[in-house]
Amino acid sequence: MSSYELRRESATVPRRSSAHALDTRISLLRDIAHADQRLEGVLLYGSWTLGEADAHSDLDAYLFVNDADADTFDGRAFVEQLAPLKLAYTNMYGILAVVFDDLMRGEFHVEAAGSAVAEMASWRGVVHFPDPDRAVLLDRTGRLTAAARALAEYEPPEPVATAQQLTDELANWTLMLAHVLARGETARAYALLHTVIAPQQLQLCRLLRGSTTHWLTPSRALEEDLPAGDQERYTATTCRAVDAGVRVAARKSWQWTRDLATEAAQRWRIALPLPLHENIGTQLAAER
Template identity: 70%
Template sequence: MSHLSSPSTPPSPSSACSASPALDRRVARLRELAAAEPRLTGVLLYGSWTVGEADAHSDIEAYLYVEDDALAGFDGRAFVERLAPLRLAYTNLYGVLAVVFDDLMRGEFHVVAAGPGIAEIDSWRGMVHLPRPEAAMLLDRDGRLTEAAGGLAAFQPPEPVETAQQLADELANWTLMLAHVLARGETGRAHALLHTVVAPFQLQLCRLLRGSTAHWLTPSRAMEADLPAADLARYRATTAAARLPEVRAAARQSWRWSRELAAEAAARWGTGFAPELHADIAALLAGQEPTG
């Protein structure tokens, strides 16, 4: 599916079902278990299932809103294990219950107190989109979740000017660090910086300029469908195996693309542009002495 014809608007599911029968069954089972658990006041799904993009490789992701005074005694793992047998369950670095079911489906479950948890939903505007909140809500005992999630029905693309400035500045800063790391000869660290730090900012700025912000939080998602072929080719030129000459070449290609994206943003939105700094970073990446 290509979103280039309407790039700023994410796909909207035509029904509550996905292209993954296994995930649909697990969602239905979660709805059933939640209704039977009196300590739960609400359950809200998020992720690909809620926007009609789920497939056989998709996860199940949900917020479990527990009565405030019952949270301490609520065993999230035991509840989730009733969905299906677990092969792995642990609390990840973000405090989220992460699981792997017996069929290798992944799951993420935020087990939170209902009061502050539901109140927090308003802060998700512009980051989380629920085109059909009623399909994402598996349980709402008192109406609070319905009211809060309703505010996420309208898609809100990022504000372009401040966002473009932030991303352009991030790209300059992190690419300068990349240049210093490469000069030190730290191939592995440079490779990681290029692919895990610089590339996401680059893809976000590219998406902002192309009006394709539906997958903003994970800018590499569906990029083959969302972005023009020319941008995909530029991105591919920024990738490399973890060998020093190849990482150096990819870093130079990456910075060339970043500079062009930043210049395009400056021309369109009047964002700040620092040609002298940009030239000095390019010189460092080329192994030359900067002029500044």
């Protein structure tokens, strides 16, 4: 199939029918990357490299540009060769974020190859590529493949220090939640509960259950990864952004945190600030 035919197919396959559109677009990305001598390498990351991609998955990649071309390389123009774009902008993390015409999302890190490939060594323990040869679409020097293969083995979080960090974080943030509720800031309390506290609870829960594959996005595949009892405890901490609901969810959230923290302390002998825990519980109980 020619590059033109691949491009046309990737733009017309319905977004939500199958994962075929993503496979096709990745094939086209490989083709145009090999044809562009400004690129030293292209590395995929995300669900496709983990074998978990479906019709709703994004296309996520690093574009490692030769140092001499880094200042003039137009990431948007390069990505637009894959399919027409409905949206393209540099997001808050400095990443080129796009939406293709079939509503597939994409994120492209455009990096100068010289230093960026070397920095992959610092990803150890955070990122892993179970099939590095699948993740590497282009490697003109061999450096990228070597770096990806060094990240092939998954290194789960070290449990003791991680549990200590998470239990301390949860105590601190829940105290802030109690203060915010006392001030009557329902919307802010809702945001704290769902975007700050809940992800850390899920990480602590995953650590205790030995289910850390989706560590960086702990809500991902929660229904498959965690037991029904844990799912129920998590669900009980969710609510509508109304005052009474947030207050009830906050108390249930703190009880789950205390149960998780107690379990972690018993298993790994971590230290818990128990007087502070009592203070937090008392303050949340008063906010009815």
